[in-house]
Amino acid sequence: MSDIARPRRSALYMPASNARALAKARSLPADVIILDLEDAVAPEAKEIAREAAIAAAAEGGFGHRELIIRVNALDTPWGQDDVAAVAQADVDGVLVPKVNRPSDITACNAALADAPSRLRLWAMIETCAVLPHLDALAALGRSTRLSTFVMGVNDLAKEMRARLTPERTPFLPILTFAVAAARAHGVAILDGVCNEFRDLAVFEAEARQGLLFGFDGKTLIHPDQVEPCNAVFSPSDEELAWAHAVIAAFALPENAGKGAIRVEGRMAELLHLEQARQLVAIAERIAASA
Numbered sequence: 001m002s003d004i005a006r007p008r009r010s011a012l013y014m015p016a017s018n019a020r021a022l023a024k025a026r027s028l029p030a031d032v033i034i035l036d037l038e039d040a041v042a043p044e045a046k047e048i049a050r051e052a053a054i055a056a057a058a059e060g061g062f063g064h065r066e067l068i069i070r071v072n073a074l075d076t077p078w079g080q081d082d083v084a085a086v087a088q089a090d091v092d093g094v095l096v097p098k099v100n101r102p103s104d105i106t107a108c109n110a111a112l113a114d115a116p117s118r119l120r121l122w123a124m125i126e127t128c129a130v131l132p133h134l135d136a137l138a139a140l141g142r143s144t145r146l147s148t149f150v151m152g153v154n155d156l157a158k159e160m161r162a163r164l165t166p167e168r169t170p171f172l173p174i175l176t177f178a179v180a181a182a183r184a185h186g187v188a189i190l191d192g193v194c195n196e197f198r199d200l201a202v203f204e205a206e207a208r209q210g211l212l213f214g215f216d217g218k219t220l221i222h223p224d225q226v227e228p229c230n231a232v233f234s235p236s237d238e239e240l241a242w243a244h245a246v247i248a249a250f251a252l253p254e255n256a257g258k259g260a261i262r263v264e265g266r267m268a269e270l271l272h273l274e275q276a277r278q279l280v281a282i283a284e285r286i287a288a289s290a
């Protein structure tokens with residue numbers, strides 16, 4: 001189960017084989033750093049990348065940032081060794097790519113039996129095969145280390161033979177169902193990457209689309225995307241003012257025991273109180289890590 005109040009606005013991938021990128025990771029304002037051993041690393045560099053990722057984790061210095069290693073899929077020549085190495089590493093999680101069915105996660109969970117209890121499993125949602133299993137997969141958040149879904153829209157586009165445009169039209173139903181499945185079981189969920197890393201207007205529009213769909217944050221490929229992403233996924237001043245007003249109104253003696261009240265001319269129900277508390281908790285965590 002995920003820590004839902006933990007900010008995961010921005011999750012920056014970097015190839016673990018890229019020493020300059022790794023050196024930058026500790027100073028970037030990303031909430032999550034994902035050291036990639038998979039698609040960003042050429043086959044001949046896989047072992048070196050694994051060693052570099054484990055060494056970077058051991059060196060530490062990532063501060064408040066969550067540190068995740070994306071391993072190669074378990075059915076590749078590197079997957080099993082990646083998982084075995086990461087199980088002993090000083091990281092917060094293992095991101096498993098190309099998850100096709102719930103048994104991929106239970107197998108990985110079993111392989112992590114002796115890993116520290118803080119180690120979480122993150123699952124990429126990026127194959128056609130996994131789509132009918134989203135609910136069953138998310139339900140594993142209640143019985144395994146699974147805590148987070150990450151969309152992989154590039155791989156989905158490849159498998160579906162769909163076109164990846166800025167509007168992301170072919171993927172919108174999938175984004176909705178993935179968010180709903182994650183939420184049904186308390187699993188966090190991050191949106192996929194925007195490949196247009198030089199065009200921040202395109203990036204920001206896509207990030208806002210992800211926010212609208214309910215994602216906790218977005219995965220990124222370039223340092224320039226971090227600050228705009230944090231801005232999009234941080235609670236706005238207006239949202240926070242409303243949240244504080246709802247909390248204050250429900251605390252008034254005259255509203256004790258009420259399920260629905262009027263706040264600044266709008267209806268607020270207990271569900272809004274819950275949302276308000278969650279928003280304030282996230283804002284406090286963001287402020288504490290700044």
Ligand SMILES: CC(C)(COP(=O)(O)OP(=O)(O)OC[C@H]1O[C@@H](n2cnc3c(N)ncnc32)[C@H](O)[C@@H]1OP(=O)(O)O)[C@@H](O)C(=O)NCCC(=O)NCCSC(=O)C[C@H](O)C(=O)O
Binds near residue numbers: 014020221
């Ligand atoms: C996309 C890039 C290949 C672009 O590289 P480049 O043109 O070299 O970028 P810059 O010259 O603008 O770089 C400027 C400096 O910033 C550092 N840098 C660049 N990217 C990163 C990064 N991701 N993290 C940390 N630091 C980074 C450069 O080293 C430069 O530093 P300096 O030399 O000191 O000035 C490149 O950005 C990149 O490789 N990005 C990450 C790619 C990646 O990880 N891909 C895998 C994850 S995405 C994915 O798999 C999608 C998913 O699975 C799906 O299916 O959708």
Ligand SMILES: [Mg+2]
Binds near residue numbers: 152154
């Ligand atoms: Mg992928």
